[in-house]
Amino acid sequence: xxxxxxxxxxxxxxxxxxxxxxxxxxxxxxxxxxxxxxxxxxxxxxxxxxxxxxxxxxxxxxxxxxxxxxxxxxxxxxxxxxxxxxxxxxxxxxxxxxxxxxxxxxxxxxxxxxxxxxxxxxxxxxxxxxxxxxxxxxxxxxxxxxxxxx
Amino acid sequence: xxxxxxxxxxxxxxxxxxxxxxxxxxxxxxxxxxxxxxxxxxxxxxxxxxxxxxxxxxxxxxxxxxxxxxxxxxxxxxxxxxxxxxxxxxxxxxxxxxxxxxxxxxxxxxxxxxxxxxxxxxxxxxxxxxxxxxxxxxxxxxxxxxxxxxxxxxx
Numbered sequence: 230x231x232x233x234x235x236x237x238x239x240x241x242x243x244x245x246x247x248x249x250x251x252x253x254x255x256x257x258x259x260x261x262x263x264x265x266x267x268x269x270x271x272x273x274x275x276x277x278x279x280x281x282x283x284x285x286x287x288x289x290x291x292x293x294x295x296x297x298x299x300x301x302x303x304x305x306x307x308x309x310x311x312x313x314x315x316x317x318x319x320x321x322x323x324x325x326x327x328x329x330x331x332x333x334x335x336x337x338x339x340x341x342x343x344x345x346x347x348x349x350x351x352x353x354x355x356x357x358x359x360x361x362x363x364x365x366x367x368x369x370x371x372x373x374x375x376x377x378x379x
Numbered sequence: 380x381x382x383x384x385x386x387x388x389x390x391x392x393x394x395x396x397x398x399x400x401x402x403x404x405x406x407x408x409x410x411x412x413x414x415x416x417x418x419x420x421x422x423x424x425x426x427x428x429x430x431x432x433x434x435x436x437x438x439x440x441x442x443x444x445x446x447x448x449x450x451x452x453x454x455x456x457x458x459x460x461x462x463x464x465x466x467x468x469x470x471x472x473x474x475x476x477x478x479x480x481x482x483x484x485x486x487x488x489x490x491x492x493x494x495x496x497x498x499x500x501x502x503x504x505x506x507x508x509x510x511x512x513x514x515x516x517x518x519x520x521x522x523x524x525x526x527x528x529x530x531x532x533x534x
Contacts, residue, residue: 239477241397241484242491244455254456261458262392271384274465274476322483352487359490360497367498 231375234311236336237323238304242352243315246363250370255311260303277302289335296328301335308339313346313373315366320352346373388460392437396428396444397481399488400451408447415443422461426485427452429461450495453488 231252235243238257247254264276272278277299285298288305316337323333340347348369353359398408409423412430419432419440428444430437445452459466468475 237480239480241395241453241455241481242487245453246491248454256456258456258458262456265458265460265463266386266389266391268386269384271382276384322480353490353494356490356493359487359492359494361494363491363494363498 231312231373234314236316237320255307300332316349393431393457397453398427
């Protein structure tokens with residue numbers, strides 16, 4: 230079972246397919262859950278405390294806005310942990326404020342720099358593309374060093 | 380003054396279960412899931428369920444739930460427990476944060492279902508079509524066109 234980072238990190242489809250084919254999807258929920266379940270200082274809504282931008286310094290320079298560094302404190306460790314990644318390049322649902330947008334760019338950059346196997350594809354817009362989408366993910370996951378059930 | 384934070388549901392996992400099936404409604408799925416729940420907290424939603432519990436118990440339940448209609452049931456992790464006041468729309472009003480993203484992907488699920496069914500039908504040895512490369516290079520701006528633009532701007 231390989232750990233596969235998914236982008237968009239909140240994607241239902243990618244999360245499901247990666248788990249369905251026998252691997253562990255690494256998405257935003259895991260990072261958020263860790264923070265939500267850790268006691269400390271109350272910092273709603275996502276329990277991103279002032280510590281997070283400091284941790285984010287590992288992934289972005291000090292002059293990068295704290296919003297990006299705070300977000301990278303969630304995604305950075307997941308990217309480090311990842312052994313592969315599946316990226317949907319035309320995910321119009323992965324939009325947000327400037328902090329989210331810049332973090333998304335940094336996530337994609339970090340993934341491409343990390344040297345792990347990456348599959349890039351687009352969301353299907355018809356049934357035949359649906360077959361290609363699922364087939365491409367299945368084939369990619371089956372070819373990973375840690376195997377899987379696919 | 381910063382308040383202390385004491386988390387609930389520590390050590391549990393929460394997963395969303397989405398059902399997009401012509402033969403099963405979220406209500407039916409919930410009824411059948413309750414029968415197999417064995418201590419896992421189940422919350423019925425308009426799109427399926429949220430299940431919360433010890434990781435092993437949730438994994439076992441998810442495995443059983445998926446078996447009801449494997450190609451029409453989709454699962455993903457959730458960071459927050461169900462009914463969390465920071466996320467629950469009962470407290471916030473409007474759609475829950477994240478719902479619109481799910482709604483966007485929900486419309487594509489029928490293509491994914493078709494893909495899964497088609498791959499099952501073709502079997503392991505069947506040739507699977509390669510997806511088109513997602514990285515399409517945009518044509519670069521021609522240098523003469525750039526010069527024209529600069530000159531137009533200056534005049």
